[in-house]
Amino acid sequence: MTVLAVFAAEAGAFPLEAKDTPNDGGKSVTLTWAPPAEHPAHWTLVRRERGGAFAPVATLDGALARYVDEAAALTNGASYEYQLVADPADPPRDSEVSLPVVPSPDWLDSTKANVLVVTGLFFIVLFFTINQAHRGRRWTFRKIPGLVAIEEAIGRATEMGKGVLYIPGVQDIDDIQTIASMILLAQVSRLTAKYETKLSVPTNSPAVYTVADEVVKSGYQDVGRADAYQGDMVRYLTSEQFAYVAAVNGMMLRERPAANLLLGAFFAESLLLAETGHSIGAIQIAGTANVHQMPFFVVACDYTLIGEEYYAASALLSNDALLLGSLKAADTVKLVLIIVIALGCVLATLGNPSLGNWFSTQ
Amino acid sequence: MNLESLSRLDRRWIFLAVGLLVILPLAFGFHIAPVEPSPRSRGFYDAIEKLPEGSTVLLSGDYDPSTIAENYPMHLAAARHLMRRNMKIIALALYPAGPPLTDQVLHLVGAEFGKKEGVDYVNLGYKTGNELVMSSMGSSIPRTFPVDRRGIPVADIPVMKGIHNYEQFSLLVNVSAGFPGTKEWVQQVVSRYHLPMVAGVTAVSAPEYYPYLQTGQLHGLLGGMAGAAEYEALIERPALAMRGMDAQSLAHVFIALMILLGNLAFLGKKPARKA
């Protein structure tokens, strides 16, 4: 960076606009200008705090028209002025000194307004449906064959004297699909406790093992069968994806469960698990929101819960009014989004992409 | 063999046929058909090609040895393309078993182009946390990765000088096997920090990212070994993926045939007698 004269010229060849960078945590100033037709090879950007002296901040390409100053030296609330100084030095080509600008943090990121609106809409509809549920309103939903089959599958395993293998997917506990799987596991464990059916839950994450173990224990306690719970029902195998698959396939071939419940996030191992399960004659119910694995489950399993059917499963099985209310809220918001998408398509076709652009996150 | 006996075909015959159809072309190199790059692969190529020389690129190798057949060739080809254009490479992996593969790629290609570790490229290694790591890097990369894979403080690594967060990168090149991977990078980084991105993914997950291509959140996409072969054709450096294309072609034709045969066998089954 070149050394400069202490005093830079106040008047300049072109204006320099300095603004507080929007939608940020502060300590950032955005500078914009229209570079002159004949610009120098480089600009030296100089900055001063009000009442202070100019000091160089950065060297910029001569053709640039925008720069964001995020130097650690910036302080929120302090007033700064900027100027672009030609390099090599040529004072008549320097920019004007910008008006004072005060960097400050923002409380709301307006670029996420679209997400905020849809989230807000969801909360409003949800609280409305919860309110309706408290007043006794009941909604009906279509029957999902896979959910009806879960209890049948467990019953079949009981009659055959064999076990149920519950595979909660290969993601960690922070994944929403795994959490949804734990919710379903609670209901499955109550059924296996009631019917005295052997339950095996191999997990591929220590955190999932911890939660699943607690869920199964609680499920057995809920139906008064705490004595039937065994500590090795839930096992941590390995976090390595294909080692987990090999271990689970080994369990299937050795223990030969009558029912396989594959409920969670699955990736490439889905077909390996489903085909092995088919080869031992088990009834298989799968549920995942991973779209790329759905075709494999649809082909290889007896029942498949697709996408939001899987997320709705816990609410539908519980038959709890408040939970069903949340499903109704999701359905209502989906209907609104369908209308908005259709409207956006029509508007875009007529040459007005504003609605679609408003929903853009980039 | 009649259609009914076909329905009872032991699947091990199918396994044997698949094995032979894959091994023979790899062993003898049939060269069935030339590789024609798709618009998605061209997008990947063009995104790197149009970067100014000497730009800094973030290369994330989010895969492990299980998907080595699909992801390693595209990782290698991307590294070759980047180093040929004298890009500075900051590499990392979000899979625990990923860093050695990244090391292999960078060392192999670095030796080809005379690049030095620490000066032209660095492997920051693995950090647990998935999307949290991506989000944390947006605040501070040195805080998220205080040392590189060799244990050297990043403050002492020349190529890391001036690297604070995503603002210093011109492009994100992601090679991904699943989770965490391309979708998470798009959601956490492209949408929030507007960093241009290209991705190479496994074939089974490629369709999931087509919406991101259409919206411009991804500038290019390589799908599976076929995508890697197309990219090798574009950088004019045939390698592992090109060699696998004949085997893949025959395997695909065989599976299509299996669907037909399976349905013929199903039709050939005698209907059950009614009581």
Add this chain to the structure above:
Amino acid sequence: MKREIPILITLITGLFCLVGFFVPHPFVRLLYDDIQQWVIVIVGATYVLGVANLLRINMHQVSQKSPDWPYKIVLLAGLLGMMAIGFSEGVRYADDGSKFQWMYNRVYSPMSATMFALLAFFIASAAFRAFRIRSFEALLLAIAAFILMIGRVPIGNAIHPIIPAAADWLMEVPQNAAKRGILIGAALGVMATGIRLILGMEKTYGSGEGSS
């Protein structure tokens, strides 16, 4: 209180993280960033629990001479062996020529790739066994599958360039549209499930209680 405290913690942190997504102000952001670091630490700590569980169950099965107990010894030997090598080499485990690298390249890497490669065989057998054209929709699916399988490899373009073009159209138009629909639906499902958890409506994953 045993039930209420976890729900309260979930509510407060869940709402805070939701708000943190929209608020860039350092007052919120600094804690938001720190929470993310804490999660990384917690997830790392659970690996200790996992290894302890592995050792406990498998050592018990070896001591009881349960069915296939020799394989448990192989498992324990692999686990402890890799850990010993990694710890003994320290930060040098990443160097070329280290024992850890040898185990990685000669044992772990081929075994992982082999498991994934099994998919090719399983897909072929599943295609033969289970893909039944029983309806008009299944017929459409089969035709699309044929076009895509042939169009995605060089042999498709060699047969006729219209095949990869048709494959591209199928992927970019009907497949994309359907996938977007499923993604939007799944995203709303995620929102509904997440809100149920944050607001404490769904407690079955906790201890000893059903849903609200």
